[in-house]
Amino acid sequence: MPGLLRGMARTAVVAGTATAVSNRVSRRQAQRWGAQEPAYQEDPYAGQAPPAPAPPAGGDRVQQLKDLADLKAQGVLSDEEFASEKARILGS
Numbered sequence: 811m812p813g814l815l816r817g818m819a820r821t822a823v824v825a826g827t828a829t830a831v832s833n834r835v836s837r838r839q840a841q842r843w844g845a846q847e848p849a850y851q852e853d854p855y856a857g858q859a860p861p862a863p864a865p866p867a868g869g870d871r872v873q874q875l876k877d878l879a880d881l882k883a884q885g886v887l888s889d890e891e892f893a894s895e896k897a898r899i900l901g902s
Contacts, residue, residue, distance in 0.1 A: 871900070875899060878896060
């Protein structure tokens, strides 16, 4: 029985030492890597202007007027609503 206890004690000491060494190495590596990396990530888009909005296309207005006429023909829009939306689309 004393041989068994001695073997278990030796195993516990070896395992404890290995764990302590492993943790120490991990902390040391983390400190080295932390010193090498920048403290923050820079914005890759910093200094760039936002994209300009697309200019309105002439064909888009024609399609809007056609859609508006279809809605009026279906009875969804009244004459007044049609006239006001048409003026808004044409910009007058």
